[in-house]
Amino acid sequence: MSALTKANAISIKELNKSYGRQPSGELHYIIQDINLAVKGGEFFVLLGPSGCGKSTLLGLVAGFVSKTSGQVQVGGEEVERPGRDRAVVFQQADSSLFPWLTVRENVEFGLRMKRVPAAQRREVSDRYIGLVGLKGHEAKYPRELSGGMKQRVQLARVLANDPSILLMDEPFGALDAMTRRTLQRELVRIWQSTDKTVIFVTHDIQEALLLGQRIGIMSAGPSSSITDIYDVPFDYPRSLADPGFHRLYETIQSHFDKED
């Protein structure tokens, strides 16, 4: 089976999304003519300025947003609606976690929806709570956790459903620099230990370089598209001190300088 036909490969062709017409009657595109192939098991980063439609593109893959025209396929199947195979980690843990459930109950949510027996749920939640480093915090409510810990809960909650694709929408954007760095490292570790495809949205070039195998640059909106794709040739875990890292940083930075 070639990588592109794997069940967790993502293929996007001539994708357009419009939220309505301009007064002139023309369609007003948020994103226009997106073409992208993400291999199964790849870590792909979408990098672009705020408001360029990165989240919209992620929402289209997640099945939250309906496309205007074009193709979004996951494992060769057209995306019609949200599905268990595509997990979403949101930017704001406060708005996506369930505050009336404990850490454990949040993590077990998807399994409970699937009517998995309690003993089995517990086994799975133990594993993923441990994996994201929240052992000992199972009985706490989200409001008792720090921002970084809440994002760990979000991660454990989606991993517990064993999705084949992780869609992450600037999940570390609101965290302090040190916590962000730790979580970036741990995300890479978790991704390497599984064969999940990741699409990670960010506007932080450094973050993109630390995480992605490939980085897709999105132009500023409206009508934005993916203008360039860079391969990131460095091994994990990556170091900021690598001279090549700096050169690539400058190259990518120049894209955004031009647009000002």
Added chain:
Amino acid sequence: MAAKAKRWSLHVLFFLAVLGIWQLLALLYGEEIIPSPVKTAQGGYELLLDGTLPQYIGISLFRVLAGWTLGSLAAIPLGILVGKVGAVRTFIDPYINFIRFIPPIAFITLFLIWFGIGETSKIALILYATFFIVLLNTLSGVLSVEEDKIRSARSMGASEWQIVRHVLVPATVPYMFTGIRIAMGTSFMAIIGAEMIASNEGIGYLIWNSRLFFRTDWIFVGLICMGLMGFAADRSVAWIGGRWLSRYGVVGSTRR
């Protein structure tokens, strides 16, 4: 410990000051116009001895609790339905916003004609007083559930019904609770009106009927009972909320 004693002594001191001013006003305007604390206490004792007061308190409480419970039970599911289904909301919203401006008291005569002079008409009136408050609070609760919560539940495989049950309802609990707590107050206001106009029992009847004997002290007793009943009911609801619903973000007492 010392701080607590100090606070309590302040409470007692303030209460005595209120009694003092009350007594002063009674002396100034005469016992007929403003019955003194002692006269009011005597009147209350009188009503207590002949059994009127416990009976009236009981019947008023029963009417309020019955109507309020039924009203809340009817309003919560409807609020969720109206909040969840956009088509229903578009259709029903103008009607809700039309009817809710008609105060319960305005319906007394009609309810008497429709439901008779028995308990049904009073309970129906309290039900009405409760219904729209709880409905609107539940509705606004459903509408303010973050889209991210619904989306994440959906992408974890929850069905529409599971989203209602496991996301919308728990997320809306604090709003429902605020609604039923406010409705409790409105119910006490509505019952007085109903009992004044169309009843032979209850605290509202006591307040209204006392005028025939010019027993202003009994009126005072009725007012104080009303206040105490409302206070006790509100505190009980708040306590229950704080005790059982805190995981949903319901804060019980106003005191921290």
